[in-house]
Amino acid sequence: MKVMPTSLPGVLLIQPRVFSDPRGFFMETWQAHRYQLEGIPGRFVQDNYSCSTRGVLRGLHYQLKHPQGKLVYVLQGEVFDVAVDIRQGSPTFGHWTSAVLSGKNHHQLYIPAGFAHGFCVLSETAHFLYKCTDFYEPGDEYGLRWDDPSLGINWPLSAPQLSEKDGQYPTLDSVAQEYLPVAEDLR
Numbered sequence: 001m002k003v004m005p006t007s008l009p010g011v012l013l014i015q016p017r018v019f020s021d022p023r024g025f026f027m028e029t030w031q032a033h034r035y036q037l038e039g040i041p042g043r044f045v046q047d048n049y050s051c052s053t054r055g056v057l058r059g060l061h062y063q064l065k066h067p068q069g070k071l072v073y074v075l076q077g078e079v080f081d082v083a084v085d086i087r088q089g090s091p092t093f094g095h096w097t098s099a100v101l102s103g104k105n106h107h108q109l110y111i112p113a114g115f116a117h118g119f120c121v122l123s124e125t126a127h128f129l130y131k132c133t134d135f136y137e138p139g140d141e142y143g144l145r146w147d148d149p150s151l152g153i154n155w156p157l158s159a160p161q162l163s164e165k166d167g168q169y170p171t172l173d174s175v176a177q178e179y180l181p182v183a184e185d186l187r
């Protein structure tokens with residue numbers, strides 16, 4: 001397994017070891033000890049699975065009371081995945097990083113708690129799995145506009161299919177500080 005830093009400290013790109021043979025392939029998608037050695041927490045409490053069609057964009061979402069760290073990957077299809085540092089006081093506040101995750105490259109992205117997360121689908125369908133470090137709390141869902149000009153994310157599409165909720169989120173510069181997570185080491 002190879003783990004590489006990204007332009008955002010704490011956000012890690014993981015290339016798990018894949019064992020291919022004439023039957024197909026085998027890979028471990030998570031292993032607490034090995035991932036903890038690479039700085040990825042061993043405490044995931046919830047797995048999520050979403051399926052989306054080409055052109056769908058889910059995000060940019062974050063939580064406040066129960067901020068979720070996420071280990072995200074694609075079983076089938078291809079997505080452009082984005083993490084945005086929105087932690088108050090962070091030196092990389094307002095910066096973003098991205099990775100193309102697919103059922104072919106098997107890459108994973110670890111996104112720490114306190115970051116906004118989203119992805120758009122580049123294939124006919126994308127089966128998206130992720131592990132979360134905290135539980136989902138219906139009243140604890142917040143988000144930012146996918147096309148926030150102050151973020152300048154280079155999405156590889158221009159007219160995504162959004163949920164009604166995702167189409168109404170504010171820009172980062174219009175969100176009051178108390179509605180933004182605090183960097184854990186600054187708590």
Ligand SMILES: Cc1cn([C@H]2C[C@H](O)[C@@H](COP(=O)(O)OP(=O)(O)O[C@H]3O[C@H](C)C(=O)[C@H](O)[C@H]3O)O2)c(=O)[nH]c1=O
Binds near residue numbers: 058061117163
């Ligand atoms: C996230 C979540 C949702 N739900 C229910 C709530 C809704 O009735 C339905 C769809 O939820 P939503 O439209 O928020 O799903 P996504 O747009 O995929 O949201 C996710 O998308 C981005 C990319 C993320 O990183 C977050 O995990 C999450 O915000 O599932 C649950 O029951 N449990 C959950 O953990």
